[in-house]
Amino acid sequence: MKLTIDQRWDLIDKIAKQTVTFGEYRHTLKDAIGELTIKPFTGIPIAIAVMYAFWSIFGSFAGFFTDGFFVRLFDAYWLPWLQEVFPGQGGWLYAIMVDAGGIEGGEFVLSDNCLESFGVLTSGLFVAIGVVLPAIVIFYLMLALLEDIGYMPRLAVLIDTMLHKIGLHGYAIVPTILSLGCNVPGVTATRILETKKQRFIMMTLLAIFIPCGAQIGIMQDVIPGLMGWILLYLIIGYFIFGYILNKIVPGKAPEFLIDVPPYRRPMLSNIGKKVWGRIAGFFKVAIPFVLLGAAIVGVLYQLGVIRFLGDALAPVFVGWFGVPKETAGPLIAAFLRKDLAVAQLSVIEMTEYQMITAVVLVSIYFPCVATFAMMLKEGWKELLGAMAVLTVVVFAYGGLIHLIGILLGVA
Amino acid sequence: MAGKSSVAAIYFAILGIVTTGFGIANILVTAGASEFAYGILEISGDLFRGGWGGAIVLFAGLFYLSGARNFEEIHQFSKIVMGSILIWIMAGCDIFAMITESIPGGEDGPWFNTLDGFIGTYAPPYAPAVLLLPFSLVVLYYINKRNQEM
Numbered sequence: 001m002k003l004t005i006d007q008r009w010d011l012i013d014k015i016a017k018q019t020v021t022f023g024e025y026r027h028t029l030k031d032a033i034g035e036l037t038i039k040p041f042t043g044i045p046i047a048i049a050v051m052y053a054f055w056s057i058f059g060s061f062a063g064f065f066t067d068g069f070f071v072r073l074f075d076a077y078w079l080p081w082l083q084e085v086f087p088g089q090g091g092w093l094y095a096i097m098v099d100a101g102g103i104e105g106g107e108f109v110l111s112d113n114c115l116e117s118f119g120v121l122t123s124g125l126f127v128a129i130g131v132v133l134p135a136i137v138i139f140y141l142m143l144a145l146l147e148d149i150g151y152m153p154r155l156a157v158l159i160d161t162m163l164h165k166i167g168l169h170g171y172a173i174v175p176t177i178l179s180l181g182c183n184v185p186g187v188t189a190t191r192i193l194e195t196k197k198q199r200f201i202m203m204t205l206l207a208i209f210i211p212c213g214a215q216i217g218i219m220q221d222v223i224p225g226l227m228g229w230i231l232l233y234l235i236i237g238y239f240i241f242g243y244i245l246n247k248i249v250p251g252k253a254p255e256f257l258i259d260v261p262p263y264r265r266p267m268l269s270n271i272g273k274k275v276w277g278r279i280a281g282f283f284k285v286a287i288p289f290v291l292l293g294a295a296i297v298g299v300l301y302q303l304g305v306i307r308f309l310g311d312a313l314a315p316v317f318v319g320w321f322g323v324p325k326e327t328a329g330p331l332i333a334a335f336l337r338k339d340l341a342v343a344q345l346s347v348i349e350m351t352e353y354q355m356i357t358a359v360v361l362v363s364i365y366f367p368c369v370a371t372f373a374m375m376l377k378e379g380w381k382e383l384l385g386a387m388a389v390l391t392v393v394v395f396a397y398g399g400l401i402h403l404i405g406i407l408l409g410v411a
Numbered sequence: 412m413a414g415k416s417s418v419a420a421i422y423f424a425i426l427g428i429v430t431t432g433f434g435i436a437n438i439l440v441t442a443g444a445s446e447f448a449y450g451i452l453e454i455s456g457d458l459f460r461g462g463w464g465g466a467i468v469l470f471a472g473l474f475y476l477s478g479a480r481n482f483e484e485i486h487q488f489s490k491i492v493m494g495s496i497l498i499w500i501m502a503g504c505d506i507f508a509m510i511t512e513s514i515p516g517g518e519d520g521p522w523f524n525t526l527d528g529f530i531g532t533y534a535p536p537y538a539p540a541v542l543l544l545p546f547s548l549v550v551l552y553y554i555n556k557r558n559q560e561m
Contacts, residue, residue, distance in 0.1 A: 032485050033489050045497070049496075050500070056504035061507075069515060072522070
């Protein structure tokens with residue numbers, strides 16, 4: 001059946017009469033609050049408060065489980081029991097699986113906590129379950145809440161102008177925040193960006209400047225007082241090198257159009273499904289890497305590879321980055337496990353500034369193996385490019401932090 | 412009606428002044444790298460709760476002050492509500508931290524805290540946001556009133 005133009009308009013009028021309600025639109029309180037969260041002048045203070053709540057609840061929740069229960073469970077019960085029942089004390093398998101221990105007065109001495117034992121079944125399990133799991137659970141729960149309330153699109157709009165300076169747009173906040181949980185889904189989420197240039201910049205910045213939940217969890221546990229400074233250095237680096245990459249990487253960085261939904265009451269079932277899905281994904285991808293990484297680090301230590309590389313590279317670490325010679329080993333091991341590397345650094349004697357530098361270096365030094373594999377999946381050219389940028393960034397930014405320390409008289 | 416509205420405006424203006432004062436005090440105490448305690452009030456000197464948190468209390472105060480004028484208008488009223496939400500965020504985080512600290516028994520104690528230790532965690536002094544919390548809840552009355560009028 002063919003309709004004339006007039007008939008079409010008549011039909012449109014009929015449908016409109018049945019479906020459209022006419023009347024005076026009254027701004028509701030929800031609408032007005034929605035506007036407040038988008039306008040920069042009022043929205044930025046609100047975003048600052050939301051981020052504060054995010055980290056405060058993260059710290060309290062993770063601290064409750066890790067410091068309140070898991071530290072005691074692992075250090076007072078699990079570690080001594082394993083040290084006793086595992087055969088071959090002092091042997092290489094014992095060192096890799098349970099406790100690498102130490103030598104005092106020519107005798108083998110067992111460790112008294114799981115952060116110093118460096119065994120797969122002790123440090124590996126403690127980091128995976130005692131530190132990372134509570135951190136990941138609360139992180140994904142808070143993220144799901146923000147998404148389902150409808151705050152994330154508003155944050156994207158709010159930060160859009162700032163992210164355009166580094167060749168990205170507001171939605172880049174999604175992979176960035178996801179990476180704070182685990183870099184692997186963060187790298188996957190870069191696909192929401194439109195151009196190759198944007199995806200490359202995002203992936204490179206994630207791999208270098210965004211610490212994952214495992215690393216944040218362990219920083220919160222062993223160096224809570226320095227975490228703010230470390231994150232500040234990483235955020236500054238994120239924008240400085242993002243700006244530089246935007247200038248030198250060819251390609252387009254288009255504008256984006258976003259539909260901001262109204263604020264909604266989150267549905268418990270939705271939140272549950274999202275959190276469970278993400279935690280299950282984390283268990284499948286990251287936990288095996290934590291345990292495998294702990295095993296490989298143990299083997300490399302036993303073979304003397306890390307000590308050899310540490311000695312060889314010590315002049316660079318001491319001279320260029322201004323950190324003690326002993327940090328060379330953990331910094332090299334950071335390729336496999338950044339969380340374990342932070343734990344190793346926390347027991348080395350050094351100044352606060354050196355600790356900040358060393359942990360920033362662990363973050364920007366190299367993506368963990370799981371992220372490395374995910375980046376390779378996105379394309380080997382992108383991976384090579386990101387690695388080239390990373391090498392330059394480590395030396396430039398690491399040296400710059402050392403220089404700032406010298407100028408401030410604290411390095 | 413106009414009388415009631417002006418009472419509300421005065422109330423939130425005073426609350427705004429007090430909240431702004433607390434925010435500035437928080438930032439000053441943090442800048443001095445010390446702690447401040449007086450009676451039931453305690454201002455933390457650490458960078459996170461004192462500095463970052465202090466800035467949020469300050470923003471809450473400014474929202475109250477900015478929204479107190481022409482209080483009946485929806486956009487102005489939303490600023491008052493937002494000031495209260497910021498206080499609830501801060502106080503909620505402080506109370507959540509208290510709850511998580513009150514349950515475990517501590518490093519050398521038993522697995523769970525004793526009843527005295529548990530209750531003792533909730534004893535004063537309190538952070539400024541916790542003290543401001545009951546006063547910020549007044550906004551719920553006005554939200555409810557506005558909903559009934561619609």
